[in-house]
Amino acid sequence: MSNIPMTVAGAESLQAELKRLKSEDRPRIIQAIADAREHGDLKENAEYHAAREQQSFCEGRIQEIESKLSNAQVIDVTKIQNNGKVIFGATVTVFNTASEEEVTYRIVGDDEADIKKNLISVNSPLARGLIGKEVDDSALVNTPGGEVEYEVVKVEYL
Known part of the structure; x- marks a missing residue:
């Protein structure tokens, strides 16, 4: 491991x-x-x-x-200078272009993931699609329901 x-x-x-x-x-x-x-x-x-x-x-x-x-x-993402990139531990607000909904997620480890609390695993398709993106970037994410486009609205290191 x-x-x-x-x-x-x-x-x-x-x-x-x-x-x-x-x-x-x-x-x-x-x-x-x-x-x-x-x-x-x-x-x-x-x-x-x-x-x-x-x-x-x-x-x-x-x-x-x-x-x-x-x-x-x-x-500890709070000790990293926020350069606007989506990284592990970042809190990301995204806009789902299909449903026109804005949602905030925090990218965490597998053991911490809890979708009810908007904590998504770093290994989830959404997190993998968002890692490395910056504000105003788009990410195409393969979901069980098909491809979904998300736009990065805000990136915070909380």
């Missing part, structure tokens, strides 16, 4: 989740396993098997987050 681009907020979110998993979830699951062991026969102990399954998911998620953080290239 090479460098994974991530915003500062994305890295902080993963670190907070990792801290919660290690300091709250892991001890709670270990206690649940210990409690379930006290009930006797482990072969037919549903609480024990459920707790072990939770432990497996928790440990897997811890490993996944640690791997992502170790390979993360945290990019």
Whole structure:
């Protein structure tokens, strides 16, 4: 795995989740396993098997987050001089020429993407079409519904 681009907020979110998993979830699951062991026969102990399954998911998620953080290239776009170009981490206002709608998106890493919050993955077709563009540039983006033309209205490094 090479460098994974991530915003500062994305890295902080993963670190907070990792801290919660290690300091709250892991001890709670270990206690649940210990409690379930006290009930006797482990072969037919549903609480024990459920707790072990939770432990497996928790440990897997811890490993996944640690791997992502170790390979993360945290990019703080606020420390970069705004030259008007669309880059990773930029907040971009675009005008959809077909629907005549103006929408603002922030280009973020895969783990941070949430279309409901207008956070789009750097690997999405829209972000790939916008990267490198400047204000007043047009971008043709291949979408499942066909090609859509977007005009870059504003680029901010927030």
